[in-house]
Amino acid sequence: MSDRKEFRDLATPEAAHAAIDSLDLSPAPETVPLEDARGRVLAERIDAEIDVPGFDRASMDGYAVRARDTFGADEADPAELELVGAVHAGATPEVTVAPGACAEISTGAVMPEGADAVVMVERTDELDAEEDDGEGAEEERGEDDPDRIAVRTAVAPGDHVMSAGADIAAGARALGPGTRLTPREIGLLSALGVDEVPVEGRPLVGIVSTGDELVRPGEALDPSRGEIYDVNSTTIAAGVEEAGGEPVLYPHAGDDYEEMERLLRRAADECDLVLSSGSTSASAVDVIYRVIEERGELLLHGVAVKPGKPMLVGRLDRRGSEGASDESAGTAGARTGESAYVGLPGYPVSALTIFRTFVAPAIREAAGQPEPATATVEGRMAVGERYGEGRMRLMPVGLLDLADGDLPLVYPVDKGSGATTSLVEADGVVAVDPDTEYLDRDERVAVQLFSPDVRPPSLLGVGEDDPALNRLLDRLKNPRYLPVGSREGLRRLRDGVPDVAVVAGPTDREVETVDLGGWTREWGLVVPAGNPADVTGLDALVERDLRFVNRPTDSGLRRSLDDALAALADERSVPRGEVTERIAGYGLTVRAFESPARKVITGDADVGLGLRETADRLDCGFVSLGEQSVVVRAAPDRADRDAVRELAAALDDPADLLDGLAGYSRNSRNEP
């Protein structure tokens, strides 16, 4: 094992930031069509090249007049002007307004020559032959004859006219460099006639996948070879995009180290930044070291943060820069200079944490993008947390917004670094200083969210897993549910973080709760379709050589099973242990309500603990052992929260919630 690299002399987090800041990720500015410019950042100042408006423009429907002609006019003594024509928006005026005359004008139209103000139509009257002289006079006037207009108000020169350039004039500063383009800036650019915009480039970020065991989502997976789906490449690619970069996923080289080396070199040539995430394979790490040593420089290896110790920062010279740089610099397409390289840890939460903390800010900076306002939120610790490892900890935490006007609750999430579900069970990290040994309950902390788009859930539930519960959760807005089992769920509820616990079967914990309602589900033994072994009940498990699969002790199903086994032991007048010892696989527990059934289907087991619903849906056989209630129990101090009331309301009419779920029936409240 001598070839496994060990990290010594860990750098401080500040040194890691400084190392990354010392790298140049900035791409060249580019020009994009206006319709693609939203969200981009101006690379240079935009000055107006035209006057807006480009002409003296009527800003009301009415009559274009010489203001002087209206002086003294009022309701009692209107000024009468000769109507000489009309000007419409989008047309060249064909009339001139001489003294004593006026022209009908539409909002947006060009002011006709001579006119210097507009009278609103509401302050005028048409004076036609009819009004003036009665019916007879009309015949004397041709259709083209101008009417006269009575103006019942005085206007000053410029009234209801926007003069040329009054909005913005040619030569004036319109938008500064660094401006992020939102719809309104797009609007101003449109007004200026700009249809191409100089913006900061998006750094090209190459992502090289280095684990032998990784398979891209969508491809076939062989778990017997230890294959797992590649989580980091897609997660980090999405993070790169979010930070304003452009991700480039390089093909996965698997265990072909020559190909991996070729890809790393290619990525360095093509990208502003190359990322890989910690390979667990020593050979892959060797390839990375070799490429960095031959082509660039390793700036640091190892940072004193948890997680993230195995972080690498370096730079990679581009092919264009190798050897005599003058010769190759002119080669078409060959980029010169250097590319930055960061090696992220391998576990998904660690990789995303280190990316978010050290790399995303550098990509944003290079793209000219500001840190989003929602990237960090304040919260208060829901529980105390002890820590004392002497290096900075980026502690994964979940958030719960009680919507009570106070800061959201923050609680540590520690499922072990390898869990990908931590990605969605935690919302971000709290940076705990090396000197901080204890975070108090209610202490204010800043949570660096995994994404500015992460929203704290509105409801936190814990407890049993159940298909009807899954439906119930689908009807709520933004809930979080942790299927930790009934027993562990009640424990967590008692400790004060979640809103509700979902408890199945009997419990031995005394926890004060408010029952919100629930249902009853039929449980028993899941067997292969047709029940080939002719299992009739628990006796068969005890007496025959059947391979059983159990659920964990926190599960309500397990509790009901254990009660039934205890009854069986009583019946046989033997200690309970004697019964369970005879069941092959009693100690083999699997995680979710469908897991035992799936073991039965794959032939890995003969009998599994489970639900009639699961057996029916997966076309298995089923031996019923009874019914157990599933009750949603709220923490008393949370029962009146809106989100909890919504949950209760959804439960109160559960008819369709249980539709088609075999073995399910309505359970009235307070009847656990």
Next chain:
Amino acid sequence: MSDRKEFRDLATPEAAHAAIDSLDLSPAPETVPLEDARGRVLAERIDAEIDVPGFDRASMDGYAVRARDTFGADEADPAELELVGAVHAGATPEVTVAPGACAEISTGAVMPEGADAVVMVERTDELDAEEDDGEGAEEERGEDDPDRIAVRTAVAPGDHVMSAGADIAAGARALGPGTRLTPREIGLLSALGVDEVPVEGRPLVGIVSTGDELVRPGEALDPSRGEIYDVNSTTIAAGVEEAGGEPVLYPHAGDDYEEMERLLRRAADECDLVLSSGSTSASAVDVIYRVIEERGELLLHGVAVKPGKPMLVGRLDRRGSEGASDESAGTAGARTGESAYVGLPGYPVSALTIFRTFVAPAIREAAGQPEPATATVEGRMAVGERYGEGRMRLMPVGLLDLADGDLPLVYPVDKGSGATTSLVEADGVVAVDPDTEYLDRDERVAVQLFSPDVRPPSLLGVGEDDPALNRLLDRLKNPRYLPVGSREGLRRLRDGVPDVAVVAGPTDREVETVDLGGWTREWGLVVPAGNPADVTGLDALVERDLRFVNRPTDSGLRRSLDDALAALADERSVPRGEVTERIAGYGLTVRAFESPARKVITGDADVGLGLRETADRLDCGFVSLGEQSVVVRAAPDRADRDAVRELAAALDDPADLLDGLAGYSRNSRNEP
């Protein structure tokens, strides 16, 4: 003017929301590749279809053992196990761990048969021939002979092993419907092998441009015809995209009303929602009415909000629904049902305000997208504001974040609805209730930002416009500068909203300020290149028949000119008015520092008031009349703000700020 529609019976804003809510904009869900799924919203629940991990997985580098073999082991008394081979990540184990044996294992590798725990490499020692028996013994051992391993700790079954499905098990609920996909959810989906995701569709929003006078940005503009660039189409398209819709810009029909009608019908057939923005042309409005009457229903016309009175809401049947719907429903590509229609006001700020208030929420709802957390911010009124029109006002406001721990300042922006610059001078709107007649200074208000990406500026400056100032502003992060002229700038500074005023030339206002520094600029008369009229000074303007273009009275340039004209009048012993009266165009003022020069270039004037810098840059002639100082003056209570200090620092070393600016020189502080 009888064909101009008048709006009566204005609907309440609530009724307008209800009318839009009654329309169905929801597109069908769609399936997108995982790499395009970021930012989309899950249309249905995703359950795990596989166990993650798919096998019992080592979560540490070390040795796979039978836990029982380590019981009792400690530092003093290690257990010695026979090393029978190695298992690497991504490979099928080729060894079995029998009692007394162990296998080297890498993090992520499949647990070999027989083993039930992993001992960390740090708690083990390799016991090879060398250590055991000294040098000589090594020769006795072949290279393939197993070493033995000393295990210095006891482990329990399952230690450092993640069992199959422990992260998430097949059948378990992974993500709920309505989940917005951020990088972490992309990560979890990847772990499950999901490469295509069912997401809510993006509503197709057709944008029909209806003004005769509108020209698309990038095309040639004829201001003499009253043409202006189409601001609303691009602004609203960007807003649609931001809200989660997909904008479709239909070609501009100009004044071809048959074509416009055809486009409206086509948009209704193709889109979930059709938007047009208020045409000032009565004929265009008629077309819209006709199409709605023939094909659908007008739900409301006119809403009691300012701006936004002329808002229309209706629905348009699709062609597929006309006549016998059974016959046409099967036609390939023909969408049936109806499309929603909303007519927005014409002025850009009004259109964006109404879009943001009434339409964007409906698009977001249809797309399943949540209201962004940053769409609304709290602020405090910087000034009192009176209002009493009896209908709701959506008051455009600017924001200034003083970064003093208090809420940002909010001040009304009222440049007249027609100004496109209001788009960037305001940040959003405050909804003022019809019953609210007065907003007090310091009153807390909610500002609905024009975009969730809008950020309040960090510095607010007002005053003179100047090319060196433009450069200075380019060096600051997110400043806002309103070029209102020196005089108006000082007035506003005195009234307490801005941080700094930039003042050129002499002033008659006594305002207590802190001078931050500045420069001197040469001003005078801009004439055509070569000075064909041989203008030598102000005398020429007074004595000869030259067409002059002036700057407004708020401008510092104008103030210097007026002082020079007063001196000329003194010299001639005539009243000042007599001098100015003789200047043709003295009263003709244009907006920006380059505007007079541009009038000279186009031949619309013979002489313009301006700067040597402008004359030089635009290749005009110049007659110098003197120098004037430009001083940046801070409000005393703002002088210590970080943003103001940064401005002062940028000013303190202004050498390169003035590089290449003709007629500019350094001005020391406190020397206005």
